Amino acid sequence: MLLGKVIGTVVATRKDERLEGVKFLIVRNVGLKADMVNGFAVAVDAVGAGIGEMVLYATGSAARQTALTKDRPADAIIMAIVDSWDLEGRIIFQKE
Amino acid sequence: MLLGKVIGTVVATRKDERLEGVKFLIVRNVGLKADMVNGFAVAVDAVGAGIGEMVLYATGSAARQTALTKDRPADAIIMAIVDSWDLEGRIIFQKE
Amino acid sequence: MLLGKVIGTVVATRKDERLEGVKFLIVRNVGLKADMVNGFAVAVDAVGAGIGEMVLYATGSAARQTALTKDRPADAIIMAIVDSWDLEGRIIFQKE
Amino acid sequence: MLLGKVIGTVVATRKDERLEGVKFLIVRNVGLKADMVNGFAVAVDAVGAGIGEMVLYATGSAARQTALTKDRPADAIIMAIVDSWDLEGRIIFQKE
Amino acid sequence: MLLGKVIGTVVATRKDERLEGVKFLIVRNVGLKADMVNGFAVAVDAVGAGIGEMVLYATGSAARQTALTKDRPADAIIMAIVDSWDLEGRIIFQKE
Numbered sequence: 426m427l428l429g430k431v432i433g434t435v436v437a438t439r440k441d442e443r444l445e446g447v448k449f450l451i452v453r454n455v456g457l458k459a460d461m462v463n464g465f466a467v468a469v470d471a472v473g474a475g476i477g478e479m480v481l482y483a484t485g486s487a488a489r490q491t492a493l494t495k496d497r498p499a500d501a502i503i504m505a506i507v508d509s510w511d512l513e514g515r516i517i518f519q520k521e
Numbered sequence: 522m523l524l525g526k527v528i529g530t531v532v533a534t535r536k537d538e539r540l541e542g543v544k545f546l547i548v549r550n551v552g553l554k555a556d557m558v559n560g561f562a563v564a565v566d567a568v569g570a571g572i573g574e575m576v577l578y579a580t581g582s583a584a585r586q587t588a589l590t591k592d593r594p595a596d597a598i599i600m601a602i603v604d605s606w607d608l609e610g611r612i613i614f615q616k617e
Numbered sequence: 618m619l620l621g622k623v624i625g626t627v628v629a630t631r632k633d634e635r636l637e638g639v640k641f642l643i644v645r646n647v648g649l650k651a652d653m654v655n656g657f658a659v660a661v662d663a664v665g666a667g668i669g670e671m672v673l674y675a676t677g678s679a680a681r682q683t684a685l686t687k688d689r690p691a692d693a694i695i696m697a698i699v700d701s702w703d704l705e706g707r708i709i710f711q712k713e
Numbered sequence: 714m715l716l717g718k719v720i721g722t723v724v725a726t727r728k729d730e731r732l733e734g735v736k737f738l739i740v741r742n743v744g745l746k747a748d749m750v751n752g753f754a755v756a757v758d759a760v761g762a763g764i765g766e767m768v769l770y771a772t773g774s775a776a777r778q779t780a781l782t783k784d785r786p787a788d789a790i791i792m793a794i795v796d797s798w799d800l801e802g803r804i805i806f807q808k809e
Numbered sequence: 810m811l812l813g814k815v816i817g818t819v820v821a822t823r824k825d826e827r828l829e830g831v832k833f834l835i836v837r838n839v840g841l842k843a844d845m846v847n848g849f850a851v852a853v854d855a856v857g858a859g860i861g862e863m864v865l866y867a868t869g870s871a872a873r874q875t876a877l878t879k880d881r882p883a884d885a886i887i888m889a890i891v892d893s894w895d896l897e898g899r900i901i902f903q904k905e
Contacts (some may be wrong), residue, residue, distance in 0.1 A: 426737070426755040428723075433553075433608040437522075437577060438727055440601035441567050442807050443588050449577065451553070451606065457721075457739070457753060465553060466612070467522040467577055471786070476609060481725060481755055482735065484583045486678075486774045486870075487788035491729050498567070498600040500583035501522055504727035504786040510739065512721040513764060524747075531620075531651075533673060536697035537663050537683050545673065547649070547702065561649060563618040563673055564690070572705060582678045582870075588710040593664070596679035596698040597618055625717075625841075625896040627812075629865060631877050632889035633855050641810070643841070643863065643894065657841060659810040659865055668897060678870045680836040690855070690878075691872035692811055714833070714851040714884055716819075745817075745835070745849060759825050759882070769821060769833065769851055774870045775884035781827050782882075792882040793824035798835065800817040801860060 427506065428455040428479045431474050435467050442456040443497045450474060450503060452482050468501035469494055479518060481505040522577045524551040525602065529569050531563050539593045546570060546579050546599060555614040563592055564597035575614060577601040618673045620647040620699065623666050627659050635689045642666060642695060651710040659678050660693035661686055673697040674706060714769045718745040718796065719762050723755050730763060738762060740770050747806040757782055766805060769787035769793040799802045810865045812839040813824050813860050813890065827881045834858060834887060838867050843902040852885035853878055863902060865889040 429439040429452035437449065447469050459479070468482045471491045480503045489495055499508040509519045533545065543565050550560040555575070557575045564578045576599045582617045583597035584598040585591055621675035629641065638662050646656040646671070660674045663683045672695045680694040681687055701711045717740035724735065727781045735757050742752040745769070756770045759779045768791045777780040777783055813836035821833065831853050838848040852866045855875045864887045872886040873879055893903045895904070 426787065428755060432609055433613070435577065435606040436604045437601035438604055439568055440577075443586065444600060449601075453553075457741075460736040467524060472727055481723065481728075483786050483788040484581075485772075485788050487776065487786045488583065489586070490731065490777070496586055498579050498583045498586040498598055499522065500579040500581050500785055504732060505725035505737075508724045510723040510727055511567065511720055512737055512739065517721070529702055529709070531673065531702040532700045533697035535664055536673075539682065540696060545697075549649075562622060562643065576711055580677075584679065585682070592682055594675050594679045594682040594694055596675040596677050601623065625894055625901070627894040628867065628892045629889035630892055631856055633886075634822075634864075636873065636888060641889075643896065643898060645841075680871065680873070688875040689870045691810065691901055692865050692867040692869050692888055714883065715853060716849040745837075752900065756869055767818065769824075771882050771884040773868075773884050777828065777884045778880055778882040780874070790882055792828060793821035793833075796820045796822055798817055800835065803819070 426484045428452060429480050429482050430455050431476055431478050431480060441498050444461050448474065452480060452503065457512060467499045468503050470497045472503055472506055474503050474506055479507040481507060522579045524548060525578050526551050527572055527574050527576060539563055548599065550578060553608060561576050564598045564599050565595045566599050568602055570602055573604040575616065577603060586596050601605050621623045621645060621672050621674050623668055623670050623672060633690050644672060644695065647671065649704060660689045660695050661691045662695050664698055666695050666698055671699040671712065673699060678699050690696055714771045717741060717768050717770050718743050719764055719766050719768060729786050737790055740768065740791065743808045745800060756791050758791050760791055762791050762794055767795040767808065769795060772775045813837060813864050814839050815860055815864060827883050834859050835866060836887065839863065840873050841896060850885045853886050854882045854887050856887055856890055856899045857891055858887050863891040863904065865891060
């Protein structure tokens with residue numbers, strides 16, 4: 426999984442029928458120090474993430490292992506909202 | 522998923538039999554500011570996208586999760602046409 | 618899928634038993650202007666491609682979605698021979 | 714698989730229900746000389762790895778081939794703790 | 810698939826139970842001219858490859874399409890030992 430920050434939303438009314446009711450969020454990649462780094466993905470939201478939240482997202486077939494996304498043509502999913510992470514015992518990020 | 526813009530078409534009459542009737546579009550990658558960036562893919566069109574349209578495309582096994590592409594040797598699919606996206610509440614792209 | 622040009626052949630007599638009878642071709646990546654770019658793959662040939670031919674190849678599990686490659690340990694397949702492609706209506710490549 | 718060193722932990726209480734009880738570790742990529750290199754992943758721990766341990770991790774659908782991760786939306790897994798590796802007969806890394 | 814040269818071995822006694830009896834080899838990526846290039850992988854050996862041998866390896870779910878690796882958490886496999894390859898008719902590599 427990768428660390429990311431939710432920074433936006435994509436609206437798409439014309440889409441494959443299996444994607445009805447799915448919400449697409451824009452996730453910017455985040456580095457170990459909680460800094461924004463290059464790279465982003467548009468991911469299906471499986472956990473009700475909001476703009477500005479730090480999340481974990483998975484790509485590839487993992488994106489279809491939730492009740493919401495089974496058998497749907499999606500390749501990225503937000504599967505967790507991050508509370509905190511530490512590096513060698515030191516807290517780097519803590520959700521407010 | 523990635524953001525892309527449809528910029529061309531690939532014609533291929535000699536192909537694996539499971540790909541009969543499938544349309545291949547060339548999708549150029551697009552950045553968060555709706556700018557063209559490096560990278561492109563040839564993707565199967567599942568939504569009737571036209572040249573110049575902004576789309577979402579998925580890669581890997583996700584490409585076979587539509588009625589059109591099930592069990593076919595394809596690894597990229599256009600699964601949605603983008604109406605708009607926003608970054609932290611500000612509209613970045615809006616379909617005309 | 619990616620655009621590629623067939624530039625060579627790999628011979629491998631000692632291989633996993635499920636790969637008997639499979640032909641491995643070397644495919645060099647090709648850019649939108651039909652120029653050679655960095656990157657290559659060794660792909661299973663599903664369409665009888667010859668040296669010098671422009672092809673489409675798919676990677677990942679897509680490589681096992683043909684009668685030839687089902688259940689075989691292959692991760693790249695040539696699934697189409699390209700006749701032509703255009704960018705915004707202008708022909709870029711046309712097979713002779 | 715890739716070589717990595719476990720350097721941290723991610724806490725996420727709000728997550729897809731199929732991820733209950735799963736532990737997320739931060740794995741920094743390691744080069745052939747046991748040096749830290751660019752790149753990291755957040756991976757599910759299948760072997761009880763601790764901070765500072767050298768591990769092997771697998772990505773993609775491989776991440777769901779353990780009793781712990783079957784059918785869960787995860788795309789990276791620590792599946793082995795490294796005791797040692799050698800390059801052309803010379804020991805490069807040896808667990809203390 | 811990618812071309813690689815076997816340059817080392819990884820020993821890991823503590824691992825997921827489904828990986829018992831599997832041998833992990835370090836494969837350095839090789840370019841079209843048989844030169845060492847950046848990048849390496851730790852791959853399961855399905856063909857009895859030895860140190861110094863030129864091989865083909867596959868990544869992703871392809872790594873589980875052998876009798877040895879079915880349902881195991883592995884994402885890279887050596888599935889062939891290379892005898893030779895040619896580029897446009899000229900032999901580039903030939904096994905001694």
